[in-house]
Amino acid sequence: MERIEQHASFGGRQEVWQHTSSTLGCTMKLGVYLPPAALQGEPCPVVYWLSGLTCTEQNFITKAGAQQYAAQWGLILVAPDTSPRGEGVANDPAYDLGQGAGFYLNATQAPWAAHFRMEDYVVQELPALVEAHFPTTEKRGICGHSMGGHGALTLALRHPGRYASVSAFAPIVAPSQVPWGQKAFAAYLGDDRAAWAAHDAVALIASAAQRLPLLIDQGDADEFLAGQLQPQRLQAACAAAGHPLTLRLQPGYDHSYYFIASFIGEHLAHHAVALR
Amino acid sequence: MERIEQHASFGGRQEVWQHTSSTLGCTMKLGVYLPPAALQGEPCPVVYWLSGLTCTEQNFITKAGAQQYAAQWGLILVAPDTSPRGEGVANDPAYDLGQGAGFYLNATQAPWAAHFRMEDYVVQELPALVEAHFPTTEKRGICGHSMGGHGALTLALRHPGRYASVSAFAPIVAPSQVPWGQKAFAAYLGDDRAAWAAHDAVALIASAAQRLPLLIDQGDADEFLAGQLQPQRLQAACAAAGHPLTLRLQPGYDHSYYFIASFIGEHLAHHAVALR
Numbered sequence: 260m261e262r263i264e265q266h267a268s269f270g271g272r273q274e275v276w277q278h279t280s281s282t283l284g285c286t287m288k289l290g291v292y293l294p295p296a297a298l299q300g301e302p303c304p305v306v307y308w309l310s311g312l313t314c315t316e317q318n319f320i321t322k323a324g325a326q327q328y329a330a331q332w333g334l335i336l337v338a339p340d341t342s343p344r345g346e347g348v349a350n351d352p353a354y355d356l357g358q359g360a361g362f363y364l365n366a367t368q369a370p371w372a373a374h375f376r377m378e379d380y381v382v383q384e385l386p387a388l389v390e391a392h393f394p395t396t397e398k399r400g401i402c403g404h405s406m407g408g409h410g411a412l413t414l415a416l417r418h419p420g421r422y423a424s425v426s427a428f429a430p431i432v433a434p435s436q437v438p439w440g441q442k443a444f445a446a447y448l449g450d451d452r453a454a455w456a457a458h459d460a461v462a463l464i465a466s467a468a469q470r471l472p473l474l475i476d477q478g479d480a481d482e483f484l485a486g487q488l489q490p491q492r493l494q495a496a497c498a499a500a501g502h503p504l505t506l507r508l509q510p511g512y513d514h515s516y517y518f519i520a521s522f523i524g525e526h527l528a529h530h531a532v533a534l535r
Numbered sequence: 536m537e538r539i540e541q542h543a544s545f546g547g548r549q550e551v552w553q554h555t556s557s558t559l560g561c562t563m564k565l566g567v568y569l570p571p572a573a574l575q576g577e578p579c580p581v582v583y584w585l586s587g588l589t590c591t592e593q594n595f596i597t598k599a600g601a602q603q604y605a606a607q608w609g610l611i612l613v614a615p616d617t618s619p620r621g622e623g624v625a626n627d628p629a630y631d632l633g634q635g636a637g638f639y640l641n642a643t644q645a646p647w648a649a650h651f652r653m654e655d656y657v658v659q660e661l662p663a664l665v666e667a668h669f670p671t672t673e674k675r676g677i678c679g680h681s682m683g684g685h686g687a688l689t690l691a692l693r694h695p696g697r698y699a700s701v702s703a704f705a706p707i708v709a710p711s712q713v714p715w716g717q718k719a720f721a722a723y724l725g726d727d728r729a730a731w732a733a734h735d736a737v738a739l740i741a742s743a744a745q746r747l748p749l750l751i752d753q754g755d756a757d758e759f760l761a762g763q764l765q766p767q768r769l770q771a772a773c774a775a776a777g778h779p780l781t782l783r784l785q786p787g788y789d790h791s792y793y794f795i796a797s798f799i800g801e802h803l804a805h806h807a808v809a810l811r
Contacts, residue, residue, distance in 0.1 A: 266793035267756065267785075273793050324600035324796065480543065509543075517542035517549050520600065 269330040283343040290320035290338035304398040304534035309407030322516035332531035343374040363410030366447035400424035400530035412460035419469035424533035426474035432493035472503040478512025545606040559619040566596035566614035580674040580810035585683030598792035608807035619650040639686030642723035676700035676806035688736035695745035700809035702750035708769035748779040754788025
């Protein structure tokens, strides 16, 4: 782990670290916000933030305005990149496949399987690294936006006990049923629809081993709402399964970081209470 | 005026507008944040934000996290670009001269004099435009960062009565005496040092017609502190002239938007109280 950026921020410190990932077989960057409590050596819970398509570790740390709330609540925020990166890593010219579009799963198909193992990276290697380097408690929360909202929901559902809190902004709740997810799953997982269902929040809800309450904000002016996001599918699945869901349709909000910034404070409050 | 972006943000709306500037002779973009009160038609005071070298109208609106405070206080925030722009506008390959580096003055020297009239643009054309299009009161505040901090201080000092509040982050307080300012002033204003003094906050303080209190935050880990910013020069000038100055040296903070985001709430509170 090498620190490549550090900036004082709300009494704490926003850092960017770089490391060689054994899971992904490439160099990865991550944003780490250390609240004032962590700088004083006090163990703090960690909230993992998973970004959306095209993002790097920079988008969330520069645009979401999350640091002020993390400082208040004493939360460490960790924001990884959205895929493996580099010249030796498979890619696609489209914005929604390959680098910048890892979809938080382990690919099984060529040419992706060699490096695209974002599920193992986010669930195993990254927390081990973070917990070895920073003063953390054993409590973890997970949160994300769009493709990263899909990541937060599915990783929490697939790894019961690993996360004590989960929330999402404008998540892709049913990737098996919308174009973004269908394209990525066909490429990364192949044609077997059963493999797809294992990475689809709506499909996973029925058999969830843990009834972790879901907090979701969705803008009603989001340009991807009808075509790619379809939160009503998750609402129906949660209702059928009795899974606790708070789904808030926010009037006038779009898919941008202006939306995330407006509600990230309430999401971090949700995590902070659960992670105490 | 044509609106080219709009995003719901903290109950208000972050917009980006484009217009043909008669002062600058080119197309200009500006960020406009309308707080909830303005969306309801209530007249709100306007705080103008002047950005630093290399910035466009985007940096402040995406990175400073100012909208939440503007929403609370009922302030309209206007963030113009930092220079005239376009293929027909003079430029220089360096980051600190030409496009992105207008220094908030009217150039008198070729090839800059044709378009580089940022003082007239910011002080006259822009407020006329804003006050014609949005529900404003007649009160204006001005605030900025680095080159834009120089702009905020000098424009407030040069136009007594035009602004009711002023503040700055890491401003270039004495451009005549530091490399950034000397390079820009030599290019835009020529060799006449008297012309330079008219755009130098430290030089202007002694003869200020209005004792507008100055609020300045400066990070003590700012990489440009000793070479380009030198706030002690302003402190000495204000002490000598009896000009009210609150200069806060913020330990550990650098020159970035992480610094601005950490204290923009206190700056907007300062403006809001003065603009009531």
